Structure formats: structure tokens, C-alpha cells
Amino acid sequence: MRELPAAVRPVVDFLNTIDVEDGTDVLRDGPEALANWLVEHGLCAARPSVTTADVRAAIDLRRGLRSLALANNGEPVDAEDVQAAQTVPTALTFRMRLPTGTDAAGPDLLADDSGSFSDALGRIAAAYFTASVRGGWARVRRCPAHDCAWVFWDSYKNASRRWCSMRVCGNRAKKCARSTNEERSVPPTLVRGDLSRADLALSLVSKRPRKCSSNADPQPRKPVHGAPASLPPTNSPP
Structure with missing residues (x-):
């Protein structure tokens, strides 16, 4: 079993800010809710200033990455969803760190850690990039059940997990x-x-x-990230 890497967790948590089963969505609760979420998940040390436009950018990025996570499960890519996310990274600031030796995993894309909303969103986008470069992104999958759509980490050795549970x-x-x-x-x-x-x-x-x-079905449907699929752990949501 392969555990969820710490470097990938920010993007998985971000994609699950919407919960179809419970009918909740942190991002659509407004700027204050998004600012609190960033602090709670260690992406900002203090509450950043978040505008309505920032919330829209976060929703667009999440929409595109959730569509790609569903595609990791063999479903068609929603080109409209991905297109909505395309312009978000262009407004963020990154720096690349090259591998320090032949045994290094590969280059890293890093965002600044100034505590601003832009940098926090950049850290999420950078986590996606790094996971893609190192091959871990293929294990980030969205449950194909439309009334669930929970994003999970495929911990199976042969990367064959399809369902969150x-x-x-x-x-x-x-x-x-x-x-x-x-x-x-x-x-x-x-x-x-x-x-x-x-x-x-x-x-x-x-x-x-x-x-x-x-x-x-009274059983809970959200899995613990990286838990075996046999354990009980959301039209497509954004």
C-alpha cells in the first residue's frame, strides 16, 4: 500500500472542499470561509485577505483539477472544466527548483510563502505540478459515483482502485x-x-x-485518505 505523500495532500484536500453527499461547499460560502480554510490546512499562517474574485479563481482551479482527477479514473475529460482552470496559474507566481543530484526525483515548482491568498493558491497548483512530474497525480482520483464524487488517493500497489469505498x-x-x-x-x-x-x-x-x-445505505462514504478500499472511509460538481 502506498501512503498519500505529504506534498500531494494540499491538492487532495482542496479538491474536497466540495462535498456532494453533504451538500456543502467551502468555496461557495464566500471569502471569509475560504480564508479560514486556508489557515486550518496550513496554507497560510494568518487569515489572508480574500476577495470575491479570489474565490472565483479558486473555484475555477478546483473545477479543472477535479475533472482531471475524474479522468484518472477512466472517465472523459471535461474540456470546458479544464479550460476554466487554464488562466488561474498564469496569474500566480512560481519558482522552479532543479534536482540537486542524479538520484533526485525531479524538479519542483514552488510558490512563495508570504501568507497571501495568491501564494496559498500557488502552493496548491504547485502540488499538482509536482505530483504530475513525479507520477503521483495518476493516483489522485475522483469517485465516479455522481452522488459522491469524493477525491481520494489510490493506495493500491497496482493503482487499480476505482471507488472511494x-x-x-x-x-x-x-x-x-x-x-x-x-x-x-x-x-x-x-x-x-x-x-x-x-x-x-x-x-x-x-x-x-x-x-x-x-x-x-447508512455507511459513511468519505474514505480516510490512503485507506484500503474495503474500509468505509460528491450534472458533475465543480
Whole structure:
């Protein structure tokens, strides 16, 4: 099992500032909420000055990176989401640190640590860059369940983890697929005496939940970053 690197954690935490399951979004709570979040996650030592335009830039960056994290799970890249994020890094200031020897992992892209909002957002963008250069970004994935969409770190040795929690989102998806296959397998002719195909389909559907809903599953769906998928740990959200 590969643990979530400390250098990648800022970007994973940033992408999970939206929680589809709980219906919360730190960034859309406004500048004050974003400033508090940056302090709580160690990206600023003191509350920075954050404007409405800053919040918009953070939302755009998150939108693009969440789309790329979903693409890491084999889903199509949303070009519109990525385009929204393209202009954000151009307004940030970075410096590159070259490797100090042949055994170094590669160059680092660093943001200043002045305590400003711009530098804090730069540290998040730099974490994405560094993870991409060193190969870790491919393990940052977004759960493909639309009512979850939690971003997680694939800790599996063979990098095969698809769901934030196999026990919850994974099993729920399997149940939905099985229900769909059962409905498609109803014979087209009369079966069970005088039951028609439609009658039989209705009888099958009535014996299971009408839809795969998160309300039917009491288990928590957010994983602990880097935890095995077997443990219980959000249209696409931005």
C-alpha cells in the first residue's frame, strides 16, 4: 500500500472542499470561509485577505483539477472544466527548483510563502505540478459515483482502485447494474401463467429499492485518505 505523500495532500484536500453527499461547499460560502480554510490546512499562517474574485479563481482551479482527477479514473475529460482552470496559474507566481543530484526525483515548482491568498493558491497548483512530474497525480482520483464524487488517493500497489469505498459506492454501483441486467433479461413472451413481460418486470422491481440511493445505505462514504478500499472511509460538481 502506498501512503498519500505529504506534498500531494494540499491538492487532495482542496479538491474536497466540495462535498456532494453533504451538500456543502467551502468555496461557495464566500471569502471569509475560504480564508479560514486556508489557515486550518496550513496554507497560510494568518487569515489572508480574500476577495470575491479570489474565490472565483479558486473555484475555477478546483473545477479543472477535479475533472482531471475524474479522468484518472477512466472517465472523459471535461474540456470546458479544464479550460476554466487554464488562466488561474498564469496569474500566480512560481519558482522552479532543479534536482540537486542524479538520484533526485525531479524538479519542483514552488510558490512563495508570504501568507497571501495568491501564494496559498500557488502552493496548491504547485502540488499538482509536482505530483504530475513525479507520477503521483495518476493516483489522485475522483469517485465516479455522481452522488459522491469524493477525491481520494489510490493506495493500491497496482493503482487499480476505482471507488472511494468498494463497500459503499462500489457495491451500490454493482447493485444498480445487476438490477438493470435483471430487467433486460425478462422474457418477451408470457411467463408464469398469465403474467405478461411488463407485469413480471414490475413484480421484480417491487422486490428491490426503486433506485440506488445513498439514503438506503447508512455507511459513511468519505474514505480516510490512503485507506484500503474495503474500509468505509460528491450534472458533475465543480
